[in-house]
Amino acid sequence: RKEVEQDPGPFNxxxxxxxxxxxxxxxxxxxxxxxxxxxxRKEPKLLMSVxxxxxxxxxxxxQLNRASQYISLLIRDSKxxxxxxxxxxxxxxxxxxxxxxxxxxxxxx
Amino acid sequence: DADVTQTPRNRIxxxxxxxxxxxxxxxxxxxxxxxxQDPGLGLRLIYYSFDVKDINKGEISDGYSVSRxxxxxxxxxxxSAIPNQTALYFCATSDxxxxxxxxxxxxxxxxxxxxx
Numbered sequence: 001r002k003e004v005e006q007d008p009g010p011f012n013x014x015x016x017x018x019x020x021x022x023x024x025x026x027x028x029x030x031x032x033x034x035x036x037x038x039x040x041r042k043e044p045k046l047l048m049s050v051x052x053x054x055x056x057x058x059x060x061x062x063q064l065n066r067a068s069q070y071i072s073l074l075i076r077d078s079k080x081x082x083x084x085x086x087x088x089x090x091x092x093x094x095x096x097x098x099x100x101x102x103x104x105x106x107x108x109x
Numbered sequence: 110d111a112d113v114t115q116t117p118r119n120r121i122x123x124x125x126x127x128x129x130x131x132x133x134x135x136x137x138x139x140x141x142x143x144x145x146q147d148p149g150l151g152l153r154l155i156y157y158s159f160d161v162k163d164i165n166k167g168e169i170s171d172g173y174s175v176s177r178x179x180x181x182x183x184x185x186x187x188x189s190a191i192p193n194q195t196a197l198y199f200c201a202t203s204d205x206x207x208x209x210x211x212x213x214x215x216x217x218x219x220x221x222x223x224x225x
Contacts, residue, residue: 034213043199043216044152087151096142096167097214101151 003027004100006088012106017078021103023071023088033064035073036087038102044087047073078107112136115200115217123225128187130220132200140203141183142214143167143175145196152199158183159205190224197221 006023013019025033033050048055050062050071061074071088088100116131132141142157144167154167158177172194174186187194198221201214 041197041219043218045216046213049213096154096157096165098154099144099152101149 002100003098004088004090006086006100007103009103010106011103012108013078015078015080015107015109017107018074018076019078019105020075021073021086021088021105023073023100025069025071025088025090025098027090027092028069029092030069030090031093032091033062033071034089034091034097035060035062035071036089036099038085038087040085044099047086075105078105080107080109083107113200113202113215113217115198115220117220118218119221121223121225122190124191126190128190128222130185130198130200130222132183132185132217134181134200134202134215136202136204136215137180138202138204138215139180140205140212141177142201142203143173143183143185144199144201145169145194146199146219147196155185192224195222195224 004025035047036044037047038044048057050064052064054063059076063072083106085102085104087102089097091097113134140159143155144152146152153169155173156167156175157165161180176184197219199219200217203212203214
């Protein structure tokens, strides 16, 4: 089983839609969790960290369920500029980040 | 100026050649990483370094070597390149003093490497 697994996608949604991405991780020792965004042929960039209590940044909401080893990202009121690949990322203490394969989102007008 | 700079940005070379990819950073971060990205496989960790001369293998280190002689530089070498090492390579940095376990990684623009 891969350490980090994500919805395969792609997700094709109209502007204004709400879309949710899910991610599971296999190592219960994982301590840090993130969502990164990657545009085509560009470098990944941090979108947001994910905290146990859940956190929100504008239209983006991230949630973590440690018991189920499950992470989610909710995007409300999708914009054309949200089109990208979203990477679920985890880290065990003292190690490097482990990336999921990513889920591609395409928002259309 | 980019904080994390990778050189070259693109490289085409032949099987069997020795290749070196360079990464330099002006962020003052202590930790540096090398990843490769292949279509459908996502980002995979090759090597990482938490300090000068500290070297750790990642998920796919075979066929690669690295050097960290200075805090600002982390180079990746392919001793004898083979076609299945064709990929997009990313260098990243992070600062162990920032955010504890939530320290983010900052990526360079990537090096597109093609082995013929």
